[in-house]
Amino acid sequence: MSEKKGIIVVQNINNQNIFKIKRADGKFVDLDDDKILDSIKLLKYDGKECKYFSKKARLVVWVDDEKIYDQEDKSKNHNPNQKNSKKEISAEELRYIEDKKVKLKEPTIDEVEILKSKNYKDSFNINKAFTPKYSPDLIRAIKKEDIDNFNLKLNKFSRFEKDEYDDTKSKFKFFDADKGVVNYQINSYFGSFDFSEFCIQQNVKAEKLCSLVNSKVFQIDWKLTIGLGNESIYETSITLHHIYGIPYIPSSGIKGIVRSWYILDNYGLDKQAEKNAKKEKVFCDVFGSDEKGYYNEARQGKIIFFDAFPTSNPNIETDIMNSHYPEYYGGTNNQPTDTQNPNPVLFLTVKDCSFQFIIGIRNLEDKELLETATKWIKEALTQKGIGAKTAVGYGYMTENN
Secondary structure: OOOEEEEEEEEEEOOEEEEEEEOOOOOEEEEOHHHEOOOOOOOOOOOOEEEEEEEOOEEEEEEOOEEEEEEEOOOOOOOOOOOOOOOOOOHHHHHHHHHHOOOOOOOOHHHHHHHHOOOOOEOOOHHHEOOOOOOHHHHHHOOHHHOOOHHHHHHOOOEEEOOOOOHHHOEEOOEEEEOOEEEEEOOOOOOOOOHHHHHHHHHHHHHHHOOEEEEEEEEEOOOEOOOOOOOOOOOOOOOEOOOOOOEOEOHHHHHHHHHHHHHHHHHOOOOOHHHHHOOOHHHHHHHOEOOOOOOOOOEOOOEEEOOEEEOOOOEEEEEEEEEOOHHHHHOOOOOOOOOOOOEEEEEEEEEOOEEEEEEEEOOHHHHHHHHHHHHHHHHHHHHOOOOOOHHHOOOOEEEOO
């Protein structure tokens, strides 16, 4: 076995990035893109010096003492039917590889804090996204910092990881970790979007539509997850504005959670709770009602609910829910036994920001009703929370004075 030196070269041929090693004699050795071991490969190694050795059908490559490639050398006339063609690597070569491997270890407390501060790789990779075949120049120009619409980055430039051995395990991913070390995670970036000015404009528009409005700002106590069960290419989802790409709380969700809080707070879990609430005039005035309500006819509510938007740059963070007994909860096993494999599910949460809530009325004679609805919103957000997983602390808010 003889170690050689070369240069990693990335060439764009027919809009496809081809990875090669430029040898000392000027000739090239092709590398199979799918077999490069580093999860973020494009441009990272382009132009870098590498060390490699090739013996029979095996080719192993290192850059900066990191093994990035370990695969059969397809440039050799290797006959897969030849006896002993899959001969295991020699003990000498194995020791060499083990010496060069980067050992993974469990992160220390300090390292965990570093990971939380986003000093890890972004999941965005234009070469792993199902996007049209743009020109090579445009592909090189697209960087993760250029995508300031988080909705497009998450749902249109989605990273797809293909499993070579089991196609059913191939899926879209925004997060990946191995042995406690984060390989990549999608990072939120909103460019020069002015959240404060945007909220001011939303308030101005609401005032033009209504005779009178009330606007309140509420700070997220911990984390917020909105739209967790919405349709998505991932296992979970998050509600993002289809134009601006920012997280927001739809007006229908706000109205629904306030309505649910009022029924629960006043009538508990009684089966007739909603029916009894509809008999109240104030309930029907705020939320509207059907023919079985106070007015005995279908009526619109007198309160207009608007979408709630962040007042500052939100922090979008990956979280995990882990079902330790998936067979038990799925109904295929009657007992929650320890023989079942946990099923971790990743989802995105919003934290470290406040949201502006706006409601309004069409007629000034309903001013007292507006004050009542404003009070109800505060009670609902502080006592019941909004969004998914409120039972475990998500979605609770505190009014920002």
